[in-house]
Amino acid sequence: MDALRLMTRRNVxxxxxxxxxxxxxxxxxxxxxAARIVVIGGGxxxxxxxxxxxxxxxxxxxxxxxxxxxxxxxxxxxxxxxxLREIEAQQFGYDRISAEGITVxxxxxxxxxxxxxxxxxxxxxxxxxxxxxxxxxxxxxxDALPGYDEATAAKMPHAWKAGEQTIxxxxxxxxxxxxxxxxxxxxxxxxxxxPAPYERASLIAHYLKAKKPRSKIIILDAKDAIPQQRLFxxxxxxxxxxxxxxxxxxxxxxxVSVDAxxxxxxxxxxxxxxxxxxxxxxxxxxxxxxxxxxxDNTGWCPIDPVTFASRLVPDIxxxxxxxxxxAIPKSASAANAEAKACAGAVASLISGASPAMPKLDGTCYxxxxxxxxxxxxxxxxxxxxxxxxxxxxxxxxPVDASRETRLRESDIAQSWYHTITAExxx
Ligand code: FAD
Numbered sequence: 339m340d341a342l343r344l345m346t347r348r349n350v351x352x353x354x355x356x357x358x359x360x361x362x363x364x365x366x367x368x369x370x371x372a373a374r375i376v377v378i379g380g381g382x383x384x385x386x387x388x389x390x391x392x393x394x395x396x397x398x399x400x401x402x403x404x405x406x407x408x409x410x411x412x413x414x415x416x417x418x419x420x421x422l423r424e425i426e427a428q429q430f431g432y433d434r435i436s437a438e439g440i441t442v443x444x445x446x447x448x449x450x451x452x453x454x455x456x457x458x459x460x461x462x463x464x465x466x467x468x469x470x471x472x473x474x475x476x477x478x479x480x481d482a483l484p485g486y487d488e489a490t491a492a493k494m495p496h497a498w499k500a501g502e503q504t505i506x507x508x509x510x511x512x513x514x515x516x517x518x519x520x521x522x523x524x525x526x527x528x529x530x531x532x533p534a535p536y537e538r539a540s541l542i543a544h545y546l547k548a549k550k551p552r553s554k555i556i557i558l559d560a561k562d563a564i565p566q567q568r569l570f571x572x573x574x575x576x577x578x579x580x581x582x583x584x585x586x587x588x589x590x591x592x593x594v595s596v597d598a599x600x601x602x603x604x605x606x607x608x609x610x611x612x613x614x615x616x617x618x619x620x621x622x623x624x625x626x627x628x629x630x631x632x633x634d635n636t637g638w639c640p641i642d643p644v645t646f647a648s649r650l651v652p653d654i655x656x657x658x659x660x661x662x663x664x665a666i667p668k669s670a671s672a673a674n675a676e677a678k679a680c681a682g683a684v685a686s687l688i689s690g691a692s693p694a695m696p697k698l699d700g701t702c703y704x705x706x707x708x709x710x711x712x713x714x715x716x717x718x719x720x721x722x723x724x725x726x727x728x729x730x731x732x733x734x735x736p737v738d739a740s741r742e743t744r745l746r747e748s749d750i751a752q753s754w755y756h757t758i759t760a761e762x763x764x
Contacts, residue, residue, distance in 0.1 A: 372399055373688045376457055376467040378447045378626055380404025380432060382411075383658025383673035384473030386762045388440045390681035398685070401465060402435060403457065405446040409763065413670050414705075414755055415500040416534065419508045420541035422708060428500055430763035450630040452651045469684050472632060472639070472648075473658045473673070474624025475499075476530050479637070482620040483523075484595035485604075493598045494615040497538075498530060510614045511542065516550035518613030521603050523593040525620040526560040528638065530659050530668045533565040533704050533714070535618060536584075540570065540706035543578040556610060557584040558603055560592040565667070566704060566714055568737045573706040593617070623660035630654060638662045643720035645693050646680040655680050664725035666718050671700040674758055695720065697728070703751035710741070711748035 377388045380402050388402040409430045417423045432442045443465070449458030450470070458464045478496060480487045486494065495510070497503040511520070520542055524535040539555050546553040564570065564584075574582045585591030590607030596617055603610045603617070622628075622637030632639045632648045639656040640649040646661065648654040657680045658673035666672045679696035686693040701715035712735035718725040735747060 372397055373468045374399045374401070374466060375469050375471065375684060376401045376403065376465055377471040377473060378403045378457065379473035379475060379624065379658070380406070380409055380435075380442070381473060381475050381658065381673070382670040382758070382762055383475075383677045384471065385409070385432070385435060386674045386677035387471050387473060387657060387681050389435060389438060389762070390678045391685065392438050392440055394681055394685045395689075396439065398688070399441075400439075401441040401443055402432070403443045403445060403447050403459065403465070404432065405444060405460070407431065407444055410501040410504075411670070411759060412498075412500045412531065412534070413758075415497070415504045416538040416541045417705065418500075418504050419497060419511070419538065420545040421508060421512070422541065422544075425501075425505060428504075430759060432763070434764055447626050448629070450626065450654075452631065452654060455653060468653070469688065470630075470654045471646075471680060471684065472624075472627050472630060472654060472656045472660060473677070474626045474660055476621040476623065476659045476668075477625050479620045479622050483593065483617070485598065486596050486617055486619055490596065490598040491617075494596060494601065494617045496618050497616060498618050498621070507614070507616055511545060514550065514553070514613045517552040518550070519610070520546070520553065520555045520614045521610050521612035521616070522555070522557045523596070523603055523615070523617045523619075524557060524559045524561065525618055526587075526592075528668065529618070529621050531670075531702070532667050533570075533702060535559075536564055536566075536570045537704045537706065538616070539582055539584075540573060540578070540704075543574070543581045544707045547578055547581065553581075553613075555582045556612075557582065558591045558593050558605060558610065559584055559586050562586045562588050565702075566712060566734060569712045569735060570704070570706070572737055573710065573712075577707050577710070621659075623656075627656060627660050632656055634662075636662065643723065643725050644695060645683040645687065646676060647683075655684060662724075664718070665716075665727045666698060666700060666725045667702065669700060669702050670758060671702060671754075672698065674762065675700055698725070701754065703747065703754060705748060705751055709748050710744040711751045712739070712744065713747055713751070 377384045411428045445459040495503045495507040497507040595604045646655040657676040659668040675698035683693035698718045703713045705711040717728045717731035
């Protein structure tokens, strides 16, 4: 914690006074050298941003606040659910990040005072900052789907934050009898990783086909169009004929409530009693962003796309799933690209330089069976104050590609995971 100011309740008044003074009279030497950057959230966005900041300028004092000592990654967690890999392959610690001179604080941030520029931690201490980067990911909107709350999630898992929930869904599939109905409730956009529910349905089908072939999967969807729709539908026909049925929004697929006592998903057109119910509720920015005042009435954080600066609160930047990224889908790939661009912008602002115009590249891989994947990629730049896809930059795997191509994409997907996790945590 060394140079960073960690304030206890006892010296909080002194800390606030110092922060208030520097707010009124910015200190040029600190601005150019030992500026204090606090990053909240040690996931794909936050951890990558903290590292990038230190690499850009080793004099910056960077603290990373994250309550979990081990991070559990969502990408590839659908393979854990399908029994194709173990949860340990998803888990990463923070030792390498600490070794780079970043102060890793295993606490949750519970309070933010933008005027005093301080972050309150769960243990009652607080931390002063010159600039704050928020990367808290998502929270699930337990108020948005009648019948579904945190307690219900222990029976009808969402598995939309990886960890215990991922294991719970896997166990439920393992104990389900052959012939059971697995139902997935998919929310409307925006949400974390738009194609992931369909990847999940595919991999669950792979598991069921081998172990419980009389079982069926139904996707109850609050959307009409889905990413890479033709590719998913073709793969389902080819690999899992008759196993997966998707009911879109206009076909009455939106789940309007659930009843955990009977494992029932209710739509306007009918009820579905599932043996396993995977309920993915609507989402919003992680709660700490709301506490900071950085969330608007959409539930997400509006930002300036050049600097990732909050449009609502000074000296705060927001990256990853929590921010409104325009055309950029909420993904680990995007969070990583945003993290690096944001680190560059923050370092420029501190040194008084103009931030560069960011160009973010992102690729999303969907694995529908072992050795069978396809991808979607794009590049994005600020346009009309929001991120827009650069014309002609988008690429999607062809619908009629050969199995060799699908195999190659599956290998590339594995390499992508190794690279992004090594870059972020390794
Ligand atoms: P996260 O990675 O979730 O990190 C947020 C961190 O903030 C967490 O560690 C959390 O503990 C911490 N935090 C929250 N509140 C506080 C607080 N108050 N104080 C301190 N810390 C706090 N993306 C891809 O690119 N490719 C994929 O193949 C892919 N597959 C996916 C599959 C599934 C099933 C799911 C659900 C998602 C998938 N994603 C994928 C999406 C990806 O996981 C997210 O987009 C990515 O994790 C977002 O990064 P983030 O930093 O915004 O949030």
